[in-house]
Amino acid sequence: MRSIWKGSIGFGLVNIPVKLYSAVQSSSLDLDMLDERDHSRIRFLRVNEHTHKEVPYDKIVRAYKMDDDYVVLEEQDFADASPEKSKLINIEHFVETDEVNPMYYETSYYAEPDGKNAKAYALLLQALKKSGKAGLGRFVLRNTENLCIVHPVDNALVITRIRFAQELRTEDDLKLPTDEPVSKKELDMGLALIKQYTDHFDVSEFKDEYTNELMKIIRAKAKGKHPKVKKMKVAKTTSTDLYEQLMQSLQTRKGA
Structure with a gap:
């Protein structure tokens, strides 16, 4: 390093x-951007807005705009x-x-x-x-x-x-449920669900699955195959009542 x-x-x-x-x-x-027509790589150039010519890196300076003019800063200034x-x-x-x-x-x-x-x-x-x-x-x-x-x-x-x-931005502009009533039995059930899911923090258990799946698609396409797309799984409940949803969540977790 x-x-x-x-x-x-x-x-x-x-x-x-x-x-x-x-x-x-x-x-x-690390994905590259290409021209769709011939797969040529897209390059980003540092261009002078007046001459439209590329500017060498050693000729670029940093400056702060004050009123209608720029104050140029040198490395020693920083x-x-x-x-x-x-x-x-x-x-x-x-x-x-x-x-x-x-x-x-x-x-x-x-x-x-x-x-x-x-x-x-x-x-x-x-x-x-x-x-x-x-x-x-x-x-x-x-x-x-x-x-x-x-x-x-x-x-x-x-x-x-x-x-x-x-x-950090404040939460003042957000529409938050500050006055939404929560019953004691709903809160108790929520706490029970949290307790059931509580475990020691071990980040090594979690992998970047999205990148792995994207890499599988890339490898399949490289071989001329049609990649298999996983169907999205949505958790379903038979009730619209919050307490019942929590109860079913607890029972599902116990069964797992």
């Missing part, structure tokens, strides 16, 4: 040099905006991990100790494990400031980027 960021985790007055590596990978198929955060993940607080709403999570990176002395890394890892807490901090990645939590996963420190509060 190739590191995507190099810097330090700031833990009080302790500085822990680390390298970050992506902890996730896509399971989706580093100068926050030189400390560009090289430091400073833990500002420690929080309970279950306090972090899952809606905030974005993507994760493994942090590897950079250097021979990994004792400070081991200390933070063990302290987070024993306390059940995670570090909350900020750092700059690809010229963008990111909020993150530092948490232990097995024998590694993991940096998980999380969203800022202003990035």
Whole structure:
């Protein structure tokens, strides 16, 4: 793996040099876009809107439009905006991990100790494990400031980027059933159904079945065959009453 960021985790007055590596990978198929007529690949070009000619990558600059003109930014400008955060993940607080709403999570990176002395890394890892807490901090990645939590996963420190509060939309515009009455017996039955389906979290049990099925169709078409399409299975109930539907769900689960 190739590191995507190099810097330090700031833990009080302790500085822990680390390298970050992506902890996730896509399971989706890499599909190309083609011209339907001759199956030539579609290419996307960086084109000057006035000359209509392609612009070499090394001639492209980034800029911010202010009034009717652009302010061009150089690479050094991004580093100068926050030189400390560009090289430091400073833990500002420690929080309970279950306090972090899952809606905030974005993507994760493994942090590897950079250097021979990994004792400070081991200390933070063990302290987070024993306390059940995670570090909350900020750092700059690809010229963008990111909020993150530092948490232990097995024998590694993991940096998980999380969203800022202003990035989440509110539910104000949604039509939600806040005044919908639910009887006690319906609620009790719903709780019983949840209890019956409760199990330990083991994500390894779940596979990307859609991609696997799509790959079967691709292989069949490559051989000139007509792929077999599975019929959609819809759960059916003999009643429109919510309590009866819950009861049938419990009985079906028991039978399974």
